[in-house]
Amino acid sequence: MKIDFDGIQAFVVIAELGGFNKAAEHMHVTQTALTRRIQKLESYLGLKLLDRTTRYVELTAVGRDFLPQARVIVSEMTAAVGRLKDMSKYSRGSFTLACVPTMAAHILPKLIREYAETSPKNRIRLLDATSYEVRDAVLSSQAELGIGVHGEQHPDLIETPLFDDPLMFFCRESNPLSRMKSVTWSDMSGAELIVVSNLTATRVFMDYQLAKRGISLSGAYEVQHHATAISLVAAGVGCAILPASTFQEGDRPGVRRIPLVSPVVKRKVILVRRRNSTLSPAAEAFYELVKRTHGKIDQETAPD
Amino acid sequence: MKIDFDGIQAFVVIAELGGFNKAAEHMHVTQTALTRRIQKLESYLGLKLLDRTTRYVELTAVGRDFLPQARVIVSEMTAAVGRLKDMSKYSRGSFTLACVPTMAAHILPKLIREYAETSPKNRIRLLDATSYEVRDAVLSSQAELGIGVHGEQHPDLIETPLFDDPLMFFCRESNPLSRMKSVTWSDMSGAELIVVSNLTATRVFMDYQLAKRGISLSGAYEVQHHATAISLVAAGVGCAILPASTFQEGDRPGVRRIPLVSPVVKRKVILVRRRNSTLSPAAEAFYELVKRTHGKIDQETAPD
DNA sequence: TGGAATATATGCGCAGATCGCAACAAAATC
DNA sequence: GATTTTGTTGCGATCTGCGCATATATTCCA
Known part of the structure; x- marks a missing residue:
């Protein structure tokens, strides 16, 4: 009974x-x-x-x-x-968001501020991780949502493009290229390039895009994090090719960020969630907020 | 909802x-x-x-x-x-039983043994107390059941007489009265009597019965507990008038227990529970066991 | 590519649970 | 002894929850 x-x-x-x-x-x-x-x-x-x-x-x-x-x-x-x-x-509660470090520093503060206005009591547990780990975290439900970079499409993930993040050229003001409005990939054949580790999505993406176009560059230094690369640039060690979002105008005195063209190579920043999984109301609210304020019309993420 | x-x-x-x-x-x-x-x-x-x-x-x-x-x-x-x-x-559980010390020593061991046969896992919390306290404990639901002595009838108590406990005369073998089959109240006018405190139900009961008959005795010693009185008798301090149940034949070498007649004065040992209150199954089982094995037909508890 | 197997969802109708209302019963109060 | 208070009971209406049969979706495997 x-x-x-x-x-x-x-x-x-x-x-x-x-x-x-x-x-x-x-x-x-x-x-x-x-x-x-x-x-x-x-x-x-x-x-x-x-x-x-x-x-x-x-x-x-x-x-x-x-x-x-x-x-x-x-x-x-x-x-x-x-x-x-x-x-x-009331969409109360907390949820876990996985996010790549660049974005955590770039768009997340604003998003969190906006979210806090509608849901002041909610907490976001932030899991900062590489783009691969972001995907894994979302797939394994360690995180309900992820902010990462578009890579291989996974059938169990729903991706919403947020914005394009073009690779740009970073150098000191003393660098001869620093006064140009834009530089081309061929411009940097002789440069002392600082690149990020080939374990990062940015590097893999960059290599893929360049190989596709038959451009080859020599990397003099290899570092793990974007932030380190910027620091090295600031210290005068060399130049770097990094996503634009790595850097806000004025962040680092003496460092210039110059558009890199011919071709423009962009990585796509995406918001990701698991397919067939129900979000908690707290996460749902965040998801909708981000889509509303930053989501682009869903589009094919093929480059160029 | x-x-x-x-x-x-x-x-x-x-x-x-x-x-x-x-x-x-x-x-x-x-x-x-x-x-x-x-x-x-x-x-x-x-x-x-x-x-x-x-x-x-x-x-x-x-x-x-x-x-x-x-x-x-x-x-x-x-x-x-x-x-x-x-x-x-399974009538599992424990319950609290309030009991006067005499009876705790006298009939309780046997009852508990019998109870343990049918309900081996149950525990009885024993509250040993004076007859008044037993009544109070039951009335205030501190104890579900009580074993005490019949006194003033209370409308909220249900009493089941268990047996009569006649007052008897206790003395050493050396006492001149010790060889008699029975002694009368007048026989002990000159004796060195040990009596229990007038705060005990036994004493009150005894005084009441004697006063009713115009018998007066002088108590040379007054003690709190029946057990003490017996010890004093055994030590040769004097004689005592105590309920028969205080003492089992052979308990104390050298001490004699002699029926006290003209009149026989008995206190009634009762099992008591609250009226209009439901017993826990564990207590109910004990209650039924005691009534079955020791209960007399319910009878008017007036003396003589 | 298209069944077979497996697992959850749904339409439907019945049986029993639950509720509220009204009437009743018992205990306390005046 | 009437009144008030409070729990219980009879009864009818309704709602709930269940099982059966069936539908639907997904995976597996040929």
Whole structure:
């Protein structure tokens, strides 16, 4: 037979308020209903929980034993359900967002600020990781959403393009190229290039795009992170080819960011979620916010 | 709207077993029923808890959050209800018995032994107290049952007479009266009497019975407990008038217990419970056991 | 590419649970 | 002894939850 939560809840309220009528009023049902719930519960258990005359209600010995347990169960239950209803009603709760470090520094602060306006109580657990790890995190549900770079399409991922992030040329003001409006790939054949590790999506993407066009460059230095590359540029070690978003105008005095053309090579920044998985309301709200404010019309992500 | 325990339980089992069919089998219902329970729960909460294709069932982010809480609630609930059903089914559990010390030493060991045969797992919490305290304990539900001495009838107590406990004369073998088959109250006018404190029911009862008959005795010593009185008798300090049950034949070498007649004065040992209160099954079993093995036909407890 | 197998969802109808109303019964109060 | 208060019971209406049969979706495998 099935466990009768209503009966137990009725028991707790009656015991607490000391009477069927008071409890009935409190629970917005008739007192009749409570009488029957208790009768049903007692007959199910084979025990009396309440000794009741027409005048007084009093706990039996068993009822006294059971009351504290019942109270705990009922309050835990109502609290847990209440939390869930809050989540659905007000999109409350927290969720995990996986994000590549560049974007975490670039667009995320603004997004988080906007999100905080509509959902001030929500927390975003940020998982900063490489583009591959972002995909994995979303696929394995470690994160509900991801912000990464478009790579190989995965059938279980839904990607929303956010914006294009062209590769640009970074150098010091002292560099001869620094005054040009734009530079071409062939311009940098002799440069001391700082490139990021070929374990990063940016590098793989860049190599792929260049190989496709028969351009080959020599990398003098290889670093792990975009931020390191920028620092090296600032320190005068060399020049770098990095996504535009790595750098905000004015971030680093003395460092110039120059468009790189012929061809313009762009990586696509995407918002990603798992297909066939339901987002928590908190994540859903973020997803919609990002799509609304930054999403482009879904388009083919082939280059050029 | 009412909280749906079944739905939550279904959720837990489905999540745990990884499928509706397995869960349905485990719970001895059809898979249809579970589908509906989850649908109802989800629509009540306004949240999806399970992402399910016709092939796989998988927790949503919210479901993953909720599962551990739900598991705890469900297991606490089923455990608590299980304990209660055990109580009713097998009269399991413990209860509190208030008992005067004399009887705790006299009949209780046997009763407890008998009770342990039928209900070996049950524990009796023993509250040893004066006869007044026994009544109070039962009236205030600190104890479900009491073993005491009949005094003033209380409308909220149900008393079952167990046996009569006549006052007897206790002395050493060296005492001149020790060889008599019985002694009368007048026989002990000159004796060095040890009496128990007038705070005890025995003393009050004795005084009342004697006053009624115009007999007056002088008490040379006054002690708190029957056991002390016996010890003093054994030590040769004097003689005592005590309930017969204080003493088992052979308990104390050198001490004689002699019937006290003209008149025979008896206190009534009673089993007592509260009127209009339901006993726990464990207490009920004890109550029935005692009534069956020691109860006399309910009779007027007036003396003589 | 198209069944076979497997797993969840749905239409439908029945049985029982639950509720509210009204009347009743018992205990306390005045 | 009437009145008030409070729990219980009879009854009818409604709602809930279930199972059966069937539909639908997905995967597997030939």
